[in-house]
Amino acid sequence: MVLMDKTAKRHRWDTKFAPYGYVAPYFLIFGVFGLFPLLYTIWVSLQDRNLLESEAATFVWFANYVKLMADPYFWNAMGNTLSLWLLTTVPQILFALFIAQLLNRKVRTRTLFRMGVILPNITSVAAVTIIFAQLFGRDFGLVNWVLDLFGAGQIDWQAGTASSHIAIAVMVVWRWTGYHALIFLASMQAISPTLYEAATLDGASGRQQFWRITVPLLRPQIIFTTIIATTGNMRLLAEPLLFNPGAAAATGGSDRQFQTAALYLYEQGFTKYDFGYSSSIAVVLAIATVIVAGLGYLVTKRIRTE
């Protein structure tokens, strides 16, 4: 009797607390690597703090944010960020849908193609950017050489706002389209073929089937990839930084024409050593990312499902 009682008690204790034990590792890791840096950044953003002299930091409450809101270079960087977000996210998802559609057919060596589209994603971003920067070179770049063949003349890609944004967007789209395409492909294969058979019987064309059946049924995946792409593309750093190598890399062009918000954060933190100001940019950028991701969600949610 006594023994039974004890095991029952232990059993109850076990079912009550053990689940917390099982999930604890996640929360521990999230706390150390997720929550703590976030809160620490907010704390630093309320200080006037030099990167090299953390002991001499003084608490200034919201002074960094007040300065930030009146800083034209910050708004320039936010404008560039939004422009690059649009130029990267929309083509990425459209191309990914298209590629997924192609890969969903019965083609020979399709596993090879499916593996192939992920290749750009697993290459090193630094190496890719350096190569793309050479392709977009002014005097000896491959892109200008091809344009020259068609008599389009030479473009100084780094110099212009539009041209530099296009060049950077090409790098990002090239890198991420395959990743999104695989996500779409996986869900396309889960769509029941009977739907397409019925549509074919009703006389729907391939294009109609794609827009009326495939895309609506992919809605959850499109929402997911939009949000993932947004969080990535709102904090582009390596591409604009390495697109313009040299001492002035952090300014993103001679007139900051392709300086993203993340790059402005880097410039303030690591060339001007203004760690407090840099942290306030990080916080505002995080909030902006949530807002833009929310907008992306609202837009993609409107894809009709009936």
Place this chain on the structure above:
Amino acid sequence: MRPKALVLGCAALATAVVLSGCGSDTASGGKTKLTIGLFGNFGYAELLKEYAAAHPDVEISDRTASYSDHHKNLAAHLATSSGAADIEAVDTGYINQFKATPDKFVDLNTKGGDQLKDRWLPWKWEGSLSKEGKQIGYGTDIGGLAICYRRDLLQNAGLPADRDQVAALWPTWQDFMAAGKKFQEKAPEGVKWFDGGPTVLNAIVGQASVGYYDKSDKIVVGDNKEIKAGWDLVVDGVQSGLSSKLLYSTPVWNTGFKQGQFATVTCPAWQMAKIKDQAGPEAAGKWDVTSVPGGGGNWGGSYLTVPKSGKNIDKAVELAAWLTAPEQQAKVFKSAGLLPSAPKLYEDPSIVDYKNPYFNDAPIGKLFTDAAKKLNPQYQGPKAGDIQTAIGNAMQRVEQGKQNGDESWNQFVGDVQK
């Protein structure tokens, strides 16, 4: 059985961790491992081997990054007190920023540095001395100025190629631009007079009596007539089509050397090593060196610092002192062309009579020791490196046709005074 295996496994794992933990600090055989963080080309490869051979208890590994990456990484490593090498090189453009926080570095005066003081030019010694009198770095080289030029390109355009005659073409920067206009009339397609506006402008700024700052660390570049006149002159040169519009120390600039896109480049002594690296052996003898327009001036030059976070401070200080001793500076001058900051070498015949075979046997010993003696050191303020970047951006805006000279100048002045 199972718990026992687990315990054994843990013990094995723990031992491995402990062993590898010990192994990371000292190399095999009880050697002290020293790391040295550099940028560009310091010409230290042979010297480090020589030092390691003479000190069997020391093992040295060097790592080299690009100019801006090196200094940004160093700042990040100092901020977190981890990751910095035992010895870190710092350029003139950044030394003031770092000496503002001298406690991040070993005060070399407490390690016998004050007794070595007379090795260096007085202004070089003061360049890395903090306001409190702490010495954070030993000087390596200085950036005495000259002009490197392509003999063949000048000759083909009907200009003289002999270095004395070339020097006679340009006593002043105005003459330099005038010669450029003559060159450009006969220059082949795609070849320009100079590499880029920012490079030329940096030399002119380096020659000015007052630079970006006055001695009270106030930014005065906005009212600096000498620099503004230089700016206007370079803008005129750019708008007359004399510039290849390449920013120095970038991959496209390096390609410019290979492709022979420009006939002249401003040559602080350290530039010679870069030219040799970039233009390669096939351009040997094509390049030559001659004196710079205007007066003496300085651009760049570096220091070796010892961050306090290092584990082998005493050995690191010893190595830094050895690398910057006059004997070693002399060797570096001969191998890489870096101009010594040790004045006793300026009278040393082995230096003064030295000729560089790559640069058509140019008497660089005489040329640069003269430049060093003429050099009137300019006061460098805390963020001189940042301002140099900003003025380079400003000149690029003109080269890219985004703004005219005055618009760009005004934006630059507004930026740096913020």
